[in-house]
Amino acid sequence: MPGICVFGAGSIGCYVGGRLAAAGADVVLVGRERVRDAIGEGGLRLTDDHGVDVRTNARFVLEGDGPAAAHQAELVLVTVKSAATADVAATLAPVLRPDAVVVSLQNGLTNAEALRAVLPGVTVLAGMVPFNVVNLGGGAFHQGSEGTIEVQDDPALAAYEAAFAAAGLPLRRREDMGAVLRAKLLLNLNNAVNALAGIPLKAELSQRAYRRCVALAQREAYETFRAAGASLARLTPLPPGLIPRLLVMPDRVYAAVAAPTLAIDPIARSSMWEDLEAGRTTEIDWINGEVVRLAESLGRSAPVNARLVTLVRAAEAGGRRAWSGDDLLADLRRAAG
Ligand SMILES: NC(=O)C1=CN([C@@H]2O[C@H](COP(=O)(O)OP(=O)(O)OC[C@H]3O[C@@H](n4cnc5c(N)ncnc54)[C@H](OP(=O)(O)O)[C@@H]3O)[C@@H](O)[C@H]2O)C=CC1
Numbered sequence: 486m487p488g489i490c491v492f493g494a495g496s497i498g499c500y501v502g503g504r505l506a507a508a509g510a511d512v513v514l515v516g517r518e519r520v521r522d523a524i525g526e527g528g529l530r531l532t533d534d535h536g537v538d539v540r541t542n543a544r545f546v547l548e549g550d551g552p553a554a555a556h557q558a559e560l561v562l563v564t565v566k567s568a569a570t571a572d573v574a575a576t577l578a579p580v581l582r583p584d585a586v587v588v589s590l591q592n593g594l595t596n597a598e599a600l601r602a603v604l605p606g607v608t609v610l611a612g613m614v615p616f617n618v619v620n621l622g623g624g625a626f627h628q629g630s631e632g633t634i635e636v637q638d639d640p641a642l643a644a645y646e647a648a649f650a651a652a653g654l655p656l657r658r659r660e661d662m663g664a665v666l667r668a669k670l671l672l673n674l675n676n677a678v679n680a681l682a683g684i685p686l687k688a689e690l691s692q693r694a695y696r697r698c699v700a701l702a703q704r705e706a707y708e709t710f711r712a713a714g715a716s717l718a719r720l721t722p723l724p725p726g727l728i729p730r731l732l733v734m735p736d737r738v739y740a741a742v743a744a745p746t747l748a749i750d751p752i753a754r755s756s757m758w759e760d761l762e763a764g765r766t767t768e769i770d771w772i773n774g775e776v777v778r779l780a781e782s783l784g785r786s787a788p789v790n791a792r793l794v795t796l797v798r799a800a801e802a803g804g805r806r807a808w809s810g811d812d813l814l815a816d817l818r819r820a821a822g
Pocket residue numbers: 492493494495496497498515516517520548551564565566567569572573590591592593614615616617618619755756759765768
């Protein structure tokens with residue numbers, strides 16, 4: 486069984502790393518003292534809405550011992566937030582084995598590129614986690630929505646596929662990973678709306694005003710990607726360009742059409758909400774900020790996404806949170822002009 490090092494033991498790192506460890510993989514989690522202390526003697530508990538309930542005592546080391554752990558590993562999963570990717574890359578560069586494989590399981594478009602730039606000669610693959618994981622505290626992590634992890638196709642994956650499949654998290658190989666990441670970014674435009682709403686995803690998405698905010702941001706991003714000639718993969722029953730049409734439907738229609746395919750646990754929140762709540766820098770620059778920069782590079786503008794960047798930055802600095810759907814929609818419409 487290959488040695489796996491998970492760099493960034495938070496929601497995704499503990500859940501994916503823990504499931505791998507529970508299935509017998511040799512896993513070491515690298516993370517913060519507060520996460521190690523929360524896991525404590527009881528170990529990790531990993532659950533989902535379909536009966537998964539596993540406990541495991543995966544090895545956990547603090548970041549000071551991260552380089553030694555990464556040096557031993559054949560596979561390194563990077564699961565820090567995007568703002569920490571450069572630091573992790575600098576830590577990995579002097580210690581990785583030349584035959585190591587690095588997989589970024591992060592949101593955003595550029596994390597694998599950022600790792601690759603500092604790790605020449607190492608196989609670095611972009612990955613995409615479609616499902617939500619909530620940190621319930623006390624070492625418990627809950628998968629609150631569905632989907633299969635997708636990874637940039639590469640022959641190096643063959644050595645690890647069995648471990649992921651045994652863990653109940655089979656990998657889907659993709660040759661069009663750029664299109665997958667862009668389509669995921671479109672879905673992640675909801676993160677900012679969810680973080681500003683300050684309520685669980687299910688409650689937020691059940692309100693038309695919030696969905697209209699997401700639709701505004703998605704339409705703008707979709708048009709920007711089209712203008713750049715950048716394709717988007719289909720990750721949902723509806724193709725990406727049609728999702729805004731569903732989002733703006735009245736609540737009852739949305740519930741009837743989306744509910745069967747969009748099972749979200751009532752407690753699930755976006756990772757951006759978790760960052761705001763913990764007082765951390767969010768990934769707004771790596772999500773909505775990407776749309777704004779791409780639009781600018783094309784001589785266009787993306788005022789709705791730019792406004793969401795501004796509002797989330799303000800919230801990071803202690804500004805307004807708990808926006809109502811109507812207030813946020815009015816604000817974004819004003820920005821759109
Ligand atoms: N949570 C979710 O449901 C989903 C998240 N994602 C994506 O997955 C990625 C990870 O998200 P998530 O798991 O929520 O993030 P978390 O913040 O829960 O976990 C990341 C952890 O890594 C720690 N960390 C930061 N720098 C280092 C370092 N140098 N060495 C070791 N540990 C470090 C962080 O500590 P500290 O906070 O102190 O910096 C934090 O505990 C993001 O890109 C996110 O967008 C994708 C799909 C779903």
